């Protein structure tokens with residue numbers, strides 16, 4: 001087999017078979033295929049796409065390139081969730097204890113944040129002592145005993161995807177639905193879950209800016225999951241404004257605590273309950289979505305859900321009392337009010353811009369390996385549909401840095417206003433099964 005022939009085949013719109021895909025993925029990972037040939041193929045995929053079968057085969061080839069978690073010692077259906085990435089997205093912090101409190105085993109592997117989107121691992125590490133690296137034995141025994149565990153993704157999970165993703169990043173070939181879908185799904189499948197709920201974000205703060213794009217990505221990922229025998233559901237949710245009010249690390253933990261205590265913001269509560277209900281149904285804890293939703297609401301009201309978060313912190317080495325006293329989680333020194341220069345109803349928020357603003361406070365990382373400041377972030381005070389008077393505070397920046405003019409300007413510019421009140425935003429757009 002020659003790479004040049006496979007590039008030509010894809011350039012003409014042909015379909016690559018499993019053997020050809022394995023040749024490409026293995027050859028590139030072993031550095032037998034050079035970057036220039038892989039780049040040409042990736043660009044051809046961007047223009048010609050991939051069939052469902054090719055996309056599933058590419059996913060499998062990524063999975064087979066590295067470690068595969070064997071969770072067979074965990075009793076019951078292991079359910080995982082994945083978000084395509086958003087701003088203020090602390091849904092995992094809510095759904096892990098929520099599902100576990102109903103006895104649904106959640107064996108979660110998560111990543112660190114990058115760019116304008118945050119990562120669950122950074123948020124949890126803002127809790128003093130919380131360990132996100134557990135031995136395989138401890139991970140499995142925690143899920144069997146407490147129904148929950150979360151760890152940082154193993155360094156050798158889907159190495160082929162890691163290498164190809166880095167090349168896509170510098171060759172303008174990230175935005176291809178089959179490439180994104182196979183990249184995300186390979187990590188979920190290698191993580192060992194039996195069932196997966198995907199939170200596909202749509203809007204200005206998401207990878208997929210429109211509902212149509214999000215729908216296509218969701219459908220492609222659900223097809224991959226189902227063809228590889230993982231029961232998969234995708235929920236398309238809104239990312240045209242930050243989720244909840246807090247963007248950061250410790251501040252997002254504080255907001256997740258509020259949701260689990262039944263006093264969280266409406267949008268975050270709705271999205272978290274929707275995702276958790278689908279996880280509960282896929283995990284066969286309840287036969288239908290409405291019953292699951294109702295039972296999950298009851299676990300919040302009864303205090304079981306917040307107790308479960310405390311337990312999660314305790315079993316992973318953190319200080320559980322921080323959940324009772326969230327004000328003792330890291331807090332930044334400087335607090336700067338971003339004021340509006342206009343009056344009117346907030347009609348839109350450029351959410352990616354707000355996410356970049358949060359990164360500039362120190363809460364996020366520009367590049368892999370950069371440190372994050374757990375105490376930094378943004379509180380979004382005014383959201384879409386709110387009325388704002390000129391000079392009123394729209395956001396608060398929290399930081400230990402002194403120079404925040406860039407963050408402040410970006411946040412101010414992210415807001416658009418009108419004299420008429422916009423229609424209420426939807427939190428959940430569609431469910432793809």
Ligand code: URA
Nearest residue numbers: 165179180181183184
């Ligand atoms: N996230 C991933 O893991 N892969 C992509 O290709 C895009 C987003």
